[in-house]
Each structure stands twice: as C-alpha cells, then as structure tokens.
Amino acid sequence: MRKLVGGLLLLALGFALGWVASLSVAPLPSAKPQVQPASFLGQSAQEVFVRTAQEVSPAVVNISAVRTYEEDSFFEDFFREFFDPYGPRRGGAEDNLGSGVIVSPDGYIITNYHVVADAEEVRVTLYDRRSFKAALVGADPKTDLAVLRIKARGLPTIAWGDSDQLRVGQLVLAVGNPFSLGHTVTMGIVSATGRANVGIADYEDFIQTDAAINPGNSGGPLVNIRGELVGINTAIFSRTGGYQGVGFAVPSNMARQIMKQLIEHGRVVRGWLGVSIQELTPQLAQKFGLRGPSGALVSDVVPGGPAQRAGLQRGDVIVALAGREVREPSALKLMVARLAPGSRVELEFMRQGRARRVEVQVGQYPEGPEQASRALHRPRTQGTRPFSGLAVAELSREVARQLGLKDAQGVLITQVAPASPAARAGLRRGDVIEEMESQRVRTLGDFDRLSRRLSGERTVLLLVNRRGKRFYATLQGG
16 A cells, blocks of 8 residues: 555656646746847847937938029919919028038038028028028039038037948938928838939939938938948939839939038039930941940030040940940949049940040030020921921021020921820920931921931931030831
8 A cells, every 4th residue: 555655646746847847948838939029230120220310310400591582573473373383482582491411520511402502591400409500612513412511510420331332122211301300210221223314413323212201301311220321312203292112312422522522622523525425225226236225325526525536426336434334324424524634544435336445535524504595486397207297497597596506507396296206206396407317407408308218217317406415316217
C-alpha cells in the first residue's frame, strides 16, 4: 500500500513540475503573440520620422510677400468678369504666402523665385514666431530660385544632401506652409528623378514626389530620412489647384550651385553654345538619316556664336558633350549651363549620317528680354494633305517687325485648323515657314510650288521660325 501511495505522489509531483516548467518557456494558449515593432536603422520607423521632423522644422520659415496692383481699366474688368472671375484682381494689395529654408546661421534663406517675384516687401516668420523683414540677395527665374537674407545670427539650419544619390522609391519628407498652416510635415517617396519639359522653368531637372505638396509649400524643403536637404519644393501637377499625388522639387545640387552664385555675384552665369535645339522625333530621325531618335537636333545657329565658330550647322544632331552622351535636348541644356564660360570642350555630332567631332569654346549665356509678338493677316488656305487646314500669307515687313523678326524670310502661318496635320505638328498662328524639305521659302509663290510638288508625300520636313527661334517640324500626310 505504501509503495502505491508513494508512486502516486511521485506521479503528481512530476505533473506539477512539468506544468511549472511549461509556464517558464511558453506563453499561455490564451495569451496574444508578442509583435516586435518594425525596425529601421536600429530604431522604429516612427521614431526616425519624428526625430527628422523635429530636427528639420526649426530651419523652415514662412514667407509673406506683399504686392500692390493698379486699378483695372473698364475693359480689363469686363474681361475678368466673364473669362477669369476667380483670377487675382488688380487694384489693391495681395499677400503671397510661401516657405523657405535657412541654409546658413547668419540669415541666408533659399526659396522659390515665384514666391517673392515683384514683391514690395518680404517678411519671414521663424519657427519660434519671430518675424523679420527680408532683403532679396538675388533671384534666378530660369530655375525659379531666389535667396533672401534676414538680420539674425545663430539660426538653425538644414544640412545639404546629395540629390544625385536619390533613388526612386526612397522615403522623403516635405515641410512647409500649405494653406497658411505653418510647419506642416508630409511623407512620401521619390517617384522619379530628372523630370524635364514640365513647363515650370527654363532649366528643369526636377525630383518628382508623392509627398503632399500644396499651395504655400513652394520654397520649402524636401528632406531624406537623415534630415538632409535634397530638394526645394517648387510646384504641383494639379487639375484642381490642390494635391493630386504629383509634386516637383528642384534638386539640392542645382539649388546649392545657384545659391552660391547669387550670394557671390548677385546673378547666375551660365555656359552657352549659341544654338537652338529641339527633340529628335522618330520621323525627324528618319529624315536626317539616323538610326534612332537620340540626341539634340540643332534647329538654328546664332551668327558669330560659339557653335557657328566651331562649324556647326542647322540640321546637325549633337550626341555627346565633353565625353558625356546626350540623349535629349533638356540634358544638353543642363550640361552646357554648368560649363564655365571660356572653357573648351569636345562636341560630337551627326551630319548626314556621319559622326564628327569639334572643339568648342563655351560662351556666356546672354541675358535679354523676351520679345512679344502678334500677327494678323489675310489667310491663304491650302487644302491638299499634308497641308490641309493650314493657312499662310506673305510675310510683310510690318508683320515681321511686330513678330520681332529682323531678317526672316518665309510665309506667315495665319490659321491652323484643329486636328489638322499642322496642328498635330505643333504649328501655331504667327509661325513663319522658312524651308520645306531643305528648300528655301521666301514668297507665297515658293510655298505654292513646293506644296504642290510635296502634296503626295507622307512626311514633309519644315523649318519654322517662331518669334526668332527656329525649329524643325514634320507634317504627316498619310
């Protein structure tokens, strides 16, 4: 009996010890499984974003730019009432709001040119709510950048980042003053880099992001998760005026270079070749005997300019500069702008299907006002494809003068019908056709003769002069 009782006691003790051991090595079945927080660079992602926002925000400022406008005339007022009822009205003051970034402890601030353009007074409000009157150090409308300065010391700054190292998909934060809601932080990713031909500035190499950017964010910083400045938020693509997932920022490397020149010289000095260039479409590439549409097509050469002195001609296709491949005109434009005037570089181009190389001494980009123009003339319509829907007239001296064309010869386009071959080619009223299939067009007689001869062609190559800038276009007749 004693042995039986002892065995039962030992069995009970074994069950008890096993149950206690199970508690020490595994949770109870009813307990919820433990979830570890997502880790990023050794910290939770949430803490990284919080820390970055806290470090960056003190260096972001709100900018208020005051402009005054003259009173509208009766006709301007009438036009606005019926055609632009929501546009800004003249006669009074307008307070334009934007953002900026402190880039030096002694008060230098970078922002967008359009935030402070034509402002009579600019005020800057800091993160600690101090307000200062700002002086304009310099502006560069061609990149939509401007530099301000306030009289203050020991200011917080944002460290510069290397925008060339940005990759699509990388996380970024945008900080600014959207809709007057100061120091708003939004998060997104880099959607694309090297965006050009957006139509915002003359020199475009934008970072595209889906971080929410709204009116008032202009001039604010785009930063990476380390809190480094990688871009200046500039514009949004929107059909409503608000955020729709596509925003653009000037890369920090470009902004830093522009800022340095504005501070040191008050203006930006750029390299210049003295050519007008355009995109090489597949149709144009075929016309010029090239295998593919890669490169920048020279549509005009400035007399006496660096390119003409080096021997370049209209119709040449630039494919490399200083050993770097040129795939499209926007890339060439940026490459030339960064060159120092007076420097010598090797330029490679194609002429009639053959590769050539020349050395070019880079000039300095000449600054000058754009010439406004308008033209009215009695049309002469061509009804044969590929010229259907295109109306032309003689180019008189008076009309040429109004267009700002000193020595242009050709026929004036006075009408372009919607959905016509000319409309699809991008031609507009006021353009001047100077050549057709490399044949000079000086008079209506020349145009009539050539258009009849080329009426059966599927593609016709034109040289067009638009307000002093020449470019090639193709009319598709098939």
